[in-house]
Amino acid sequence: MNNKSQSDRRKFILRMARGAGIAALGGFIWSAYVDEVTASQLMLRPPGAIKEEDFLKTCIKCGLCVEACPYDTLLLAKPGDHKPLGTPYFIPRDVPCYMCPDIPCVPVCPTGALDEASVTTNGKLDITIAEMGLAVIDRETCIAFWGIQCDACYRACPILGQAISVEYNKNERTGKHAYLTPVVHADACTGCGLCEKACVTEKASIFVLPKEVAMGKAGNYYIKGWDKNDEKRLEDATEIKTKTEISKDKAIDSLNDAGDLY
Amino acid sequence: MSTLWNKYRYLFFRRTTQIGLLFLYFGANAWGWTILMGNLSSSSFLKTVPLSDPYAVLQMIAAGAVIATDIVIGALIITIFYLVVGGRAFCSWVCPINIVTDAAALLRRKIGVDNFAKKQPATRNMRYWVLALSLIISFAMGVTAFEFISPISMLHRGIIFGIGFGWAAVLIIFLFDLLVLKNGWCGHVCPLGGFYSLVGKFSLIRVHHTQENCTECMKCKVVCPEAQVLYMIGKESIPVLSGECTNCARCIEACDDNALNFSIRKLVKNNKSGE
Numbered sequence: 001m002n003n004k005s006q007s008d009r010r011k012f013i014l015r016m017a018r019g020a021g022i023a024a025l026g027g028f029i030w031s032a033y034v035d036e037v038t039a040s041q042l043m044l045r046p047p048g049a050i051k052e053e054d055f056l057k058t059c060i061k062c063g064l065c066v067e068a069c070p071y072d073t074l075l076l077a078k079p080g081d082h083k084p085l086g087t088p089y090f091i092p093r094d095v096p097c098y099m100c101p102d103i104p105c106v107p108v109c110p111t112g113a114l115d116e117a118s119v120t121t122n123g124k125l126d127i128t129i130a131e132m133g134l135a136v137i138d139r140e141t142c143i144a145f146w147g148i149q150c151d152a153c154y155r156a157c158p159i160l161g162q163a164i165s166v167e168y169n170k171n172e173r174t175g176k177h178a179y180l181t182p183v184v185h186a187d188a189c190t191g192c193g194l195c196e197k198a199c200v201t202e203k204a205s206i207f208v209l210p211k212e213v214a215m216g217k218a219g220n221y222y223i224k225g226w227d228k229n230d231e232k233r234l235e236d237a238t239e240i241k242t243k244t245e246i247s248k249d250k251a252i253d254s255l256n257d258a259g260d261l262y
Numbered sequence: 263m264s265t266l267w268n269k270y271r272y273l274f275f276r277r278t279t280q281i282g283l284l285f286l287y288f289g290a291n292a293w294g295w296t297i298l299m300g301n302l303s304s305s306s307f308l309k310t311v312p313l314s315d316p317y318a319v320l321q322m323i324a325a326g327a328v329i330a331t332d333i334v335i336g337a338l339i340i341t342i343f344y345l346v347v348g349g350r351a352f353c354s355w356v357c358p359i360n361i362v363t364d365a366a367a368l369l370r371r372k373i374g375v376d377n378f379a380k381k382q383p384a385t386r387n388m389r390y391w392v393l394a395l396s397l398i399i400s401f402a403m404g405v406t407a408f409e410f411i412s413p414i415s416m417l418h419r420g421i422i423f424g425i426g427f428g429w430a431a432v433l434i435i436f437l438f439d440l441l442v443l444k445n446g447w448c449g450h451v452c453p454l455g456g457f458y459s460l461v462g463k464f465s466l467i468r469v470h471h472t473q474e475n476c477t478e479c480m481k482c483k484v485v486c487p488e489a490q491v492l493y494m495i496g497k498e499s500i501p502v503l504s505g506e507c508t509n510c511a512r513c514i515e516a517c518d519d520n521a522l523n524f525s526i527r528k529l530v531k532n533n534k535s536g537e
Contacts, residue, residue: 031399076419078427
C-alpha cells in the first residue's frame with residue numbers, strides 16, 4: 001500500500017512537471033508569435049484611433065468600423081496580410097479616407113479603440129483634426145521637383161492650402177521657369193491619403209506613414225527661444241549636470257591617434 | 263421521413279442558427295443590413311443592443327485595456343444568455359468551427375480512425391490550462407493573446423470580411439481532429455470552449471437522463487463530442503451537470519428509447535439526488 005501511494009505520488013509529480021514543461025513551451029511559442037504579429041508599425045488606422053500600443057489591447061476586432069465606412073476604405077487584417085490579425089486599417093493608394101464630416105466609423109466603435117473625443121471640437125465631430133498619419137514626399141521621384149508642373153496632390157488635398165501648400169522657386173536649369181513644389185504641413189495633415197491616391201507617378205511619390213514613423217523628435221535639449229509657447233517647456237525643466245573628463249593626453253597625440261575613432 | 267426528422271431535428275436547428283447568424287453578419291457587411299452587425303467578437307443587434315464575447319473582454323482586462331461601458335454591457339448580456347441556455351451552447355449552436363470539427367468527427371467515425379487510435383494521448387483539461395495561459399500572456403504582453411491566433415475568429419471574420427489564408431487554419435483544425443486527436447480542438451484545446459465550460463457549470467438548460475428507459479445501447483456516447491459528461495448513462499437518473507456538455511442534443515436524437523431529454527435544472531437543491 002505504501003509502495004503504491006509512493007508511485008502515485010511520483011506519477012503525480014511527473015505529470016505536473018510535464019504539464020508545466022508543455023505550458024512553458026506553449027507559452028513561449030505563443031507569446032513570441034503574438035509579439036511578432038503585433039509588431040507591425042506601418043499600419044494606418046481609422047480616424048480617432050488611440051495610440052497603437054493601446055489600440056492592440058482595446059480593439060475587439062468586430063469590424064463595425066469597416067461596415068460603417070461608406071467608401072469601403074477600411075479593411076480588417078486577415079491571415080496573409082502580415083498585419084495584426086483582425087484589426088482595421090486602410091491602404092490609401094487603393095482607397096483613401098474621404099474624410100466624411102459625420103465620421104461614421106468612429107461612433108460605432110464599442111470599445112473606444114476609436115476615440116470619439118479625439119475627433120471632436122466644441123462638441124461636434126471634426127474630421128479635420130484626425131491624425132491617421134502624415135503624408136511625406138519623396139523629392140527624388142516627385143516630378144514637381146524635376147520642374148515638371150504637377151499639383152495633383154495639392155488639388156486632391158481635402159484641406160487644400162493648409163495641409164499641402166505649393167512653394168515657388170526659380171528653376172536655375174532653364175533660367176526662365178519656376179519649380180512649383182508641394183510642401184506638407186504636419187500640423188494640418190490628417191493622413192487621409194487622398195494625395196497618395198492622386199499622385200501621378202508609377203509608385204506614389206507622396207505617401208502616408210503613421211505619424212510616429214514619419215516624424216522625428218527634437219527632444220528636450222532644444223527649445224525655440226523665439227517662440228513663447230515652445231519656451232513654456234522650460235517651466236518644469238529639471239537640471240542635469242554632466243561632466244566630461246579632460247583627456248590627459250597631449251593635444252598633438254590625440255590629433256594623431258585615430259585609433260579611438262575606429 | 264418523420265424518423266429522419268426525429269434523428270436530425272436538433273442538428274438541423276443548430277446548423278440553421280450557425281449559418282443563419284453568419285448570414286446576417288455577412289449581409290450587414292455586404293448589403294448593409296442592420297439586424298446583426300459586426301462579428302462574433304462583438305456586434306450590435308438592431309444598431310442598439312451591444313453584444314460582446316466575454317472571453318475577449320476578459321483578455322482585454324488582463325491586457326490592461328480601458329474597458330468601455332458598451333462592451334461590459336455586451337459581455338454581460340452574452341454571459342447571462344449562456345447562463346440560461348447552457349454555457350457551451352455557444353460551441354454547438356453558434357461557433358462556425360463546430361461545423362468543421364463535427365465533420366471531422368463524423369469522417370473519423372466513418373473511416374474508422376478510432377479503431378487504430380484508441381488511446382487518447384491528451385487530457386481534456388488542457389483547455390483550462392490554455393485559458394489560464396491566454397490570460398497570463400495577455401497580461402504579460404499587453405495584447406489580447408488568443409484573439410490574435412484564434413481560428414474561430416479567423417473563420418467567422420473570414421466569412422464576413424474575407425478569409426485570406428485563414429482557410430489554412432481551418433484545414434489544420436480539421437486534420438488535427440481527423441487524424442491526431444478525437445474531438446481535439448473543441449474538446450481539448452479551445453480556451454473559448456474552456457471559458458464557456460466554466461459558465462456552463464451554472465447554466466439552467468440541461469440534458470436529463472432517465473435511467474428506467476435506457477437500454478444501454480451507448481449510441482449517445484458514440485455521437486457525443488464530450489462523452490465523459492455522459493458517465494451516468496444506464497446508471498442513474500440525473501441531469502448532465504458538467505459544464506463541458508455543449509447542449510448539442512445529438513445524444514437526445516441518437517437515443518431510440520427516450521432516455522435523454524432537455525430539462526430545466528432545479529434551482530432548489532434536491533438533497534436526495536444531490537443536485
